[in-house]
Amino acid sequence: MRVALIGFGNVGKAFIRLIYDKRAIIEKNGISLEIISIFNSRGGMYCHKGIPLNELIDTIESNDAIENSAFYNSLLDIDYVIENGNIDMAVIVTPTNIITGEPGLTYITKLLSKGINVVTGDKGPILLKYNELKSLAKKNNCNLGIGCTTGGALPSINTGLIDLAGANITEIKGVLNGTSNYIINEMEENNLTFQEALTKAQVLGIAESNPTLDIGGYDTATKLVIIFNALLTNNKTLKDVSISGISKITKEEIQFGKSTGYKYKLVGKCKQVCGDWELTVALEKISFYDSLYNVDGKNKAVQFKTDTLGDITVMGGASGTTPAAASLLRDIINMKKGINFIDY
Numbered sequence: 001m002r003v004a005l006i007g008f009g010n011v012g013k014a015f016i017r018l019i020y021d022k023r024a025i026i027e028k029n030g031i032s033l034e035i036i037s038i039f040n041s042r043g044g045m046y047c048h049k050g051i052p053l054n055e056l057i058d059t060i061e062s063n064d065a066i067e068n069s070a071f072y073n074s075l076l077d078i079d080y081v082i083e084n085g086n087i088d089m090a091v092i093v094t095p096t097n098i099i100t101g102e103p104g105l106t107y108i109t110k111l112l113s114k115g116i117n118v119v120t121g122d123k124g125p126i127l128l129k130y131n132e133l134k135s136l137a138k139k140n141n142c143n144l145g146i147g148c149t150t151g152g153a154l155p156s157i158n159t160g161l162i163d164l165a166g167a168n169i170t171e172i173k174g175v176l177n178g179t180s181n182y183i184i185n186e187m188e189e190n191n192l193t194f195q196e197a198l199t200k201a202q203v204l205g206i207a208e209s210n211p212t213l214d215i216g217g218y219d220t221a222t223k224l225v226i227i228f229n230a231l232l233t234n235n236k237t238l239k240d241v242s243i244s245g246i247s248k249i250t251k252e253e254i255q256f257g258k259s260t261g262y263k264y265k266l267v268g269k270c271k272q273v274c275g276d277w278e279l280t281v282a283l284e285k286i287s288f289y290d291s292l293y294n295v296d297g298k299n300k301a302v303q304f305k306t307d308t309l310g311d312i313t314v315m316g317g318a319s320g321t322t323p324a325a326a327s328l329l330r331d332i333i334n335m336k337k338g339i340n341f342i343d344y
């Protein structure tokens with residue numbers, strides 16, 4: 001399998017390390033995986049016979065820039081590689097832009113138009129154009145894996161597509177943002193103010209220096225829209241979601257909730273109201289009897305209500321760049337096993 005990797009940041013590097021460490025399992029799954037091209041924002045690497053993985057690992061381990069590699073060319077054109085690289089699979093881990101979807105959207109569109117399979121962690125293109133991209137993949141007889149976009153290791157999309165097959169989903173409810181959940185949990189367990197908990201999360205590298213997307217509820221809303229559109233074949237956008245974040249909650253409210261047997265969680269929810277789907281992201285008081293009650297710390301979970309399979313909650317999955325890379329590998333292996341993600 002000839003693979004191009006677009007984006008060589010935290011997840012891109014973790015992906016290379018992972019496929020090196022997991023080469024025996026990958027081979028056992030009948031995949032002979034070669035990285036033939038890697039791009040970052042300044043150019044790329046290309047080797048028709050496959051870039052030696054040990055050389056890439058050395059570059060990553062020594063924190064050397066890929067620009068110093070003999071295979072790197074700042075003038076290398078992605079279009080050239082898409083046209084002439086004989087690629088079977090592209091892994092897209094470019095930065096998420098929820099307004100334009102770029103640069104990932106253009107790359108994914110070109111790759112699917114050429115009949116090249118794509119797995120992506122970039123949420124922007126999937127949030128904005130999933131149905132169009134799915135149609136393009138169908139038209140060109142290739143596959144599109146999006147499992148990494150909705151919680152990385154948490155198998156939210158796969159559970160909905162594969163394990164709920166044949167059932168109608170009547171409600172989806174999820175704790176989908178580990179950073180917000182960590183902050184709330186710190187306020188609850190260590191009696192911190194919102195600001196103290198946020199600062200702690202930033203010091204530990206759990207929250208970004210600009211935490212707006214996480215604490216404002218936009219990351220949860222993005223994942224919710226992607227899950228909803230993928231599983232209910234719909235076309236919702238962020239504008240269809242009523243979004244509120246966690247920054248207004250006080251430690252007194254959280255402590256009062258705790259003393260009365262409730263925990264606050266930032267919940268993304270899709271439910272039917274008078275025959276129409278309503279999508280919301282808001283803080284909810286979760287009772288002890290709800291399976292989301294035990295989703296603590298950076299943990300995530302998604303709960304499906306269905307007509308015939310009952311209620312199913314999937315919880316956990318590690319956070320971080322290696323689990324995110326592992327969710328990309330999971331999609332690649334499942335594609336090789338014959339799962340056609342776009343036909344479900």
Ligand SMILES: NC(=O)c1ccc[n+]([C@@H]2O[C@H](COP(=O)([O-])OP(=O)(O)OC[C@H]3O[C@@H](n4cnc5c(N)ncnc54)[C@H](OP(=O)(O)O)[C@@H]3O)[C@@H](O)[C@H]2O)c1
Pocket residue numbers: 006007008009010011012039040041042093094095096103121122123148149151152319320321324
């Ligand atoms: N981090 C996680 O745990 C996680 C989990 C699930 C999903 N994701 C998603 O995975 C994606 C990657 O995350 P990350 O943490 O690896 O981000 P990152 O560290 O910022 O890396 C992004 C990479 O994309 C490259 N890039 C930017 N513009 C490009 C362009 N026009 N053409 C080609 N490459 C370009 C960057 O190049 P330079 O190196 O030149 O800047 C960089 O190598 C994001 O969309 C994120 O939302 C991340």
